[in-house]
Amino acid sequence: MKIAVFSAKRYDREYLDAVNVAAGHTLKYHEAPLDLDTVHLAAGYAAVCIFVNDKADAEVLAQLKAGGTGLVALRCTGFNNVDLKAAAQLGLKVVRVTDYSPYSVAEHAVALLLAINRKIHRAYNRTRDSNFALDGLMGFDLHGKSVAVIGTGKIGRVFAKIMVGFGCNVIGYDKYPSEEFVALGGHYAVPGEIGRDADIVSLHAPLTPETYHIINADTIARAKRGALLINTSRGGLVDTEAVIEGLKSGQIGGFAADVYEQEAGIFFRDLSSVVVTDDVLQRLISFPNVIITGHQAFFTREAITTICETTLKSATEFAAGQPLTNEIAAGG
Numbered sequence: 259m260k261i262a263v264f265s266a267k268r269y270d271r272e273y274l275d276a277v278n279v280a281a282g283h284t285l286k287y288h289e290a291p292l293d294l295d296t297v298h299l300a301a302g303y304a305a306v307c308i309f310v311n312d313k314a315d316a317e318v319l320a321q322l323k324a325g326g327t328g329l330v331a332l333r334c335t336g337f338n339n340v341d342l343k344a345a346a347q348l349g350l351k352v353v354r355v356t357d358y359s360p361y362s363v364a365e366h367a368v369a370l371l372l373a374i375n376r377k378i379h380r381a382y383n384r385t386r387d388s389n390f391a392l393d394g395l396m397g398f399d400l401h402g403k404s405v406a407v408i409g410t411g412k413i414g415r416v417f418a419k420i421m422v423g424f425g426c427n428v429i430g431y432d433k434y435p436s437e438e439f440v441a442l443g444g445h446y447a448v449p450g451e452i453g454r455d456a457d458i459v460s461l462h463a464p465l466t467p468e469t470y471h472i473i474n475a476d477t478i479a480r481a482k483r484g485a486l487l488i489n490t491s492r493g494g495l496v497d498t499e500a501v502i503e504g505l506k507s508g509q510i511g512g513f514a515a516d517v518y519e520q521e522a523g524i525f526f527r528d529l530s531s532v533v534v535t536d537d538v539l540q541r542l543i544s545f546p547n548v549i550i551t552g553h554q555a556f557f558t559r560e561a562i563t564t565i566c567e568t569t570l571k572s573a574t575e576f577a578a579g580q581p582l583t584n585e586i587a588a589g590g
């Protein structure tokens with residue numbers, strides 16, 4: 259089957275090509291993201307393969323349909339960038355990769371937490387300049403501290419298990435509580451109480467209208483003073499300007515994020531030789547107690563291999579007219 263792959267980087271080609279030796283599809287790579295300007299590139303392709311910042315809104319989907327595309331294959335978990343209702347109305351199938359490696363993202367969240375707490379980013383820069391002073395590098399023991407896990411799904415539970423291993427008190431918040439989370443040593447907070455007693459808040463819920471800006475000026479004001487905030491889910495969960503105010507007042511003790519609400523057009527690119535005009539991001543990066551990574555939490559060999567295998571398996575199922583194992587229903 260002919261598949262147009264958008265937002266394709268070198269590593270996407272490398273891993274998709276390796277898996278495609280067995281799958282045998284025809285892959286056409288485009289470095290550009292899918293949007294209204296590039297959707298014409300998909301004309302005549304039965305499937306498009308897209309990533310987190312491609313734009314599959316109603317207008318783009320209608321053009322895909324008109325060009326003969328029947329399948330939108332997300333090579334990621336989150337699907338907030340696809341208008342599922344419009345896709346269903348147009349008769350387009352949408353698939354994603356649900357289960358590639360929760361370890362990749364959870365372990366990155368832990369890496370961010372350890373780095374921001376123990377100031378590893380600052381220590382790294384200091385020692386490279388032969389500055390071995392410790393002033394400003396003090397952290398706290400994670401052992402015995404309370405960690406709020408917002409979203410106790412696959413990734414949240416792996417993160418929680420690691421935190422239990424550190425000796426933390428793990429408090430979950432989820433619309434659909436999971437017995438597995440409780441079995442591994444976590445306990446659920448009364449809704450609304452989340453974060454109030456937590457030294458660390460880590461976000462693992464999907465971006466939905468309900469979770470949009472779940473971290474805002476109000477939740478920040480009610481949080482424990484000096485708490486660390488970790489976001490490896492989606493940027494839209496956090497009101498970044500409210501976080502900046504929280505960092506300025508000291509209400510937030512540190513912020514480490516792999517995602518940013520306005521990351522489209524910035525992340526996954528080398529912009530080191532140009533002026534980045536996003537003032538909010540620039541302000542955020544200027545804090546000593548902030549670490550931003552560019553949406554790399556999923557980026558392990560194991561995860562990428564599984565993502566490519568699952569994506570091409572979905573394409574094979576679609577081409578054969580079989581039920582789609584990883585189809586996203588219209589309601590999400």
Ligand code: NAD
Pocket residue numbers: 335336356360363408409410411412413414431432433434462463464465466468469490491492516517553554555556557
């Ligand atoms: P999952 O579906 O297994 O878990 C999500 C959990 O969030 C579920 O338990 C669900 O009930 C809960 N949830 C839904 N709405 C909620 C709400 N309003 N309040 C509280 N909890 C709510 O998904 P997952 O595989 O654990 O992934 C979680 C998120 O991580 C994805 O949606 C995606 O946005 C993000 N992600 C990021 C990266 C990255 O590279 N940074 C990679 C993969 C996934």
